[in-house]
Amino acid sequence: MSESLLLYSYWRSSAAYRVRIGLNLKGLACTTVPVHLVQDGGQQHTAAYRQINPQELVPTLKHGQRQLTQSLAILEYLDEVWPTPPLLPATARERQRVRALAQLVACDIHPLNNLRVLQYFEHEWSLPALEREQWVKHWIMDGFAALEAMLAGHPSTGDYCEGNVPSLADCCVVPQVYNARRFGITMADYPTIERIEQTCLQLPAFDAARPENQPDAPR
Template structure:
């Protein structure tokens, strides 16, 4: 498997955690989102991934894009340990949690969106941070509310083993810290983050531990 990603990309970070939880090895290809005007916009990269976003997973001559699709594929293809529960209602609850992050928070803090705010609405770094804090804060508040209803004090988002929801939560909390989101009231999230941080699968997936990491 060849994995094209970027150390700071949340969606790359999600996949790295999943690879580690499943015990899968892969070759990493760095796609620097800022160098050369954005290496993800190169003709060569876009021939493989027309959307010009990371990550991309190449496996057996097949090209997989979009981290949620990659993660579902990983779980279908390498079922142990499972990332989703078996019971359909439970699967739906876990997926809904991941989609609060993947569909409601993450797209709004995507690099191309932040560049648009700077160029078209004359926002400086602090203006961009206000935007990010708003959507990350709202989204994590919804995640916390879901945990209050459903978590019951478990070590991880949905039970006592890490799974799909934790895979989405950790990178989002990492980027919340970058933008200075106030996390004090999110006691379930904070407890789960602490528990995830103790696991090697999460620790080795951290942006700072990647070969392309920068300060």
């Protein structure tokens, strides 16, 4: 398919980070359209962006005339349209495990410490910054404890979350580790997660997707 790809993204959004990794692994050229989630009250809340994504979230991937939302759905779309190299493994059992690991991050950890949740705590409940940070740390560490148990010593865990090829799961885990470090969480308690993250970041596809390497990152 020859239509251009536009990614509406924010440099520090972990959901957008996942999609950047997937695009890079596929070797797909993509133009980034920055959407600043804090500036001007949050550019994702403008009427213009609401027409693109009614949820007022990033990322949105525009492929030709199609506007695609939800990071996991976008990654699976990429895998179906550009199947090589795959983000999902060959067998049903392996695919289930990869999806379970990805969803542990994207559905169970990330939504609880997303920007809009923290802003609600701040603006509606006047929750102090320290208590907001404690909330974030609790749910990341709770999720990481389960993720570490699912990865450590499992016969399917290899260089990456599933075997020796990066997958949808790695696209989710690496950004969540970035978030954990942002909030001062030490990775010493999660050695398998950290090993996989460090292995991933040695690949150009992951390195180029880092938040600090994005065009809208602060300089």
